Amino acid sequence: MTDANHSDVLDGTARPGEDALSIDEVGSLATDVLDNVTTVIVGQDDVIEHVVVAMLARGHVLLEDVPGVGKTMLARSIARSFDCSFKRVQFTPDLLPADITGVNVFDKRSGEFEFQPGPIFANVVLGDEINRAPPKTQSALLEAMAESQVTVDGTTREVPSPYTVIATQNAVEPGRTYELPLAEVDRFMKKLQLGYPGTDEEIELLDRVAGEHPIESLSSIASANDLSRARDAVSSVTVERPIREYVTSLAGYTRENAELGASPRAAVALLRAGQARAAFEGRAYVVPDDVKVEASPVLAHRLRAGDAGRSGVDIVADALETVPVP
CATH class of the missing domain: 1.10.8.80 (Magnesium chelatase subunit I, C-Terminal domain)
Structure with missing residues (x-):
């Protein structure tokens, strides 16, 4: 699995001649991802299921809750379970739309402008604490989420396929956050909450992280192409x-x-x-x-x-x- 600094962008579009997965194969893939993520995330099986289902349905997910309950860790674990490109955007009040979409930079050697893609160009994009940035910056995601493309300076470029945005949202500190525009909220297929773990679940969580955090050893169990073929099966x-x-x-x-x-x-x-x-x-x-x-x-x-x-x-x-x- 690649991390947020990986520069490659994988295209998981099903290869010519490759058929969609069978329904049984989709179920097995989803179960394998669920089992993989539960080695990191404790007591959130229903939420993990909902995220996986949204990805199979070509949807985007908004995770909202108080800080520290595992929203970002869940998103990272899901992304790591698929061998595809992953980028993380830390939303802050001073973040600009170009910081997400990318910019055209003048190359003195060639005398031409060269496009430097932003973190929006990845198979899985994690928008961390999305409501800490103003609506203008949040809106940089709209075109990509709805149309799988990004337009910068009049030029339209496709984002990688498959494509999923998983955003986290701070549910507290209303004076330090911005409300998401309705147009953006409508582009998230699902909004989910994690909640606090139970006593036994929290004890198990503490036991797991006493040494190396389990996400450090989490391996991918499916490819971007597997996800694309699973999506093809779901659409049928x-x-x-x-x-x-x-x-x-x-x-x-x-x-x-x-x-x-x-x-x-x-x-x-x-x-x-x-x-x-x-x-x-x-x-x-x-x-x-x-x-x-x-x-x-x-x-x-x-x-x-x-x-x-x-x-x-x-x-x-x-x-x-x-x-x-x-």
Whole structure:
């Protein structure tokens, strides 16, 4: 596995003649990644599953919680599990968009401008404490997250494939952080929280880090190409019309019962997450339970309740209780 200073950018696009993985192979790959990450991260199996499912569904992930619960370590462990390029961006108030996307630098020898790519050009990009930078800087990620490309000085360049942004967000110190723009929040497939470990889990964590930190010996168990082929398999998972109608009805419920409801992008994200969840479970078709499991992580962070005391999580829970299951 490469670290954040690696200069190579790997393209994990499936090679000509290579087919998508089988559904069983996708399930095995996902399980292997989960097992690999749990050697570092203790007691967060559900969160790890959600991150892996999002990556299989071509999505991006926002991890929000208090400092010190393992958000950055989780992102690093996931990235290390895949043998692909990895870059980390430490978001700070003085960070500029060009520090992320890259700049054109004049080469005196050639008399021409040469593009120096920024850390956004990697298979896995970790945006650490993303809400410590102002919205203008945060917006440098928008084009890459939505369209897998970056435009600098009028020239558009594709980011590597596969491509995933995992961002962490500080949930405290509101006076020292910036709120993420709604357009950016909507581009994250999932928003997840880790929470504090239980007593036994924390004791096990302390035992693991008493010597060398386990992430230092964590090895990759899948390639970027494996991830691309797994994504191809996920995109072929069958979604029957009743399931599509169910997703649409859930999104519609949020629009009718919130100040800001789920966007069409959110409905697409939920459907794709359902496909990935089905593949994770070893099925080539989506069932309602796949959608239910993914609904809150995919939809809740995009909603604005408008009523004091209610949250996006509450609205999604009401939708799951109210909308008929096919």
